[in-house]
Amino acid sequence: MKSCAAVVHAGPACGAKFTQYTAEFETGGHLGETPAQRFLYVLEGQLTVEVGGSKSELTARGYAYFPEGASHRVVAATASRAAVIEKTYQSLTSTNSPRTSLESSHATLEPPRAIISSEDSVASTALNDDASLRVKCLLPDTMQFDFAVNTMVYQPGAALSMVEMHIMEHGLLMLEGGGIYRLGDSWYSVTAGDFIYMAPWCPQWFGAIGKVPAKYLIYKDANRHPLQNAHLGATS
Numbered sequence: 001m002k003s004c005a006a007v008v009h010a011g012p013a014c015g016a017k018f019t020q021y022t023a024e025f026e027t028g029g030h031l032g033e034t035p036a037q038r039f040l041y042v043l044e045g046q047l048t049v050e051v052g053g054s055k056s057e058l059t060a061r062g063y064a065y066f067p068e069g070a071s072h073r074v075v076a077a078t079a080s081r082a083a084v085i086e087k088t089y090q091s092l093t094s095t096n097s098p099r100t101s102l103e104s105s106h107a108t109l110e111p112p113r114a115i116i117s118s119e120d121s122v123a124s125t126a127l128n129d130d131a132s133l134r135v136k137c138l139l140p141d142t143m144q145f146d147f148a149v150n151t152m153v154y155q156p157g158a159a160l161s162m163v164e165m166h167i168m169e170h171g172l173l174m175l176e177g178g179g180i181y182r183l184g185d186s187w188y189s190v191t192a193g194d195f196i197y198m199a200p201w202c203p204q205w206f207g208a209i210g211k212v213p214a215k216y217l218i219y220k221d222a223n224r225h226p227l228q229n230a231h232l233g234a235t236s
Helices: 226-235
Strands: 002-010 019-030 037-044 046-051 054-059 062-066 072-076 080-087 093-095 106-108 115-118 125-127 130-137 147-154 170-176 178-183 186-191 195-198 204-208 214-221
Touching (some): 037 054, 046 080, 062 072
Antiparallel strands (some): 019 072
């Protein structure tokens, strides 16, 4: 990085299989290269993003996805802040025939391509038909992607319908409003700017409190067998 600071929220040192940080840019500041995939969501300011010879301007709620190994450049046109997620890509292989010997034939799915977009252009859906809780999926729901990033908006008083516990890990950044988050048997008051890391199998629940909607950006791993995650964790 140059003229940019990283506020690191989660990474392999705490057991996570991804890294998430807030990049705080000075005017003209830019990110360095990464050997991993990179997802970037603009919190404030304006960033110029270049990938594949094409330049785009991203403002608040704009986002970009860069595949592993993709040459790209991110430069701040003004003082800016962005949420950044980086993760080593796990390729998906499919077996063409039953494994009757040590030799198997595999076909590899084509890796994902770069995405430049804005949350404003993504349609929202009601979670479990609850119109007071809406989700926007910022990455395509296809097997090429080994993680997902969503925004979730809760109207005042809205809450998850159950305490969830599942195999995915999460990185959650509160964007607006606030509420109460249950993690395990503990309850936490959260507000805009707070970050939560949730390991796999952590019981979790959220309810919005206040007079304005609550909104957060949430990461989760997806579309890969648990043994792949275990292998990744053992070797990283």
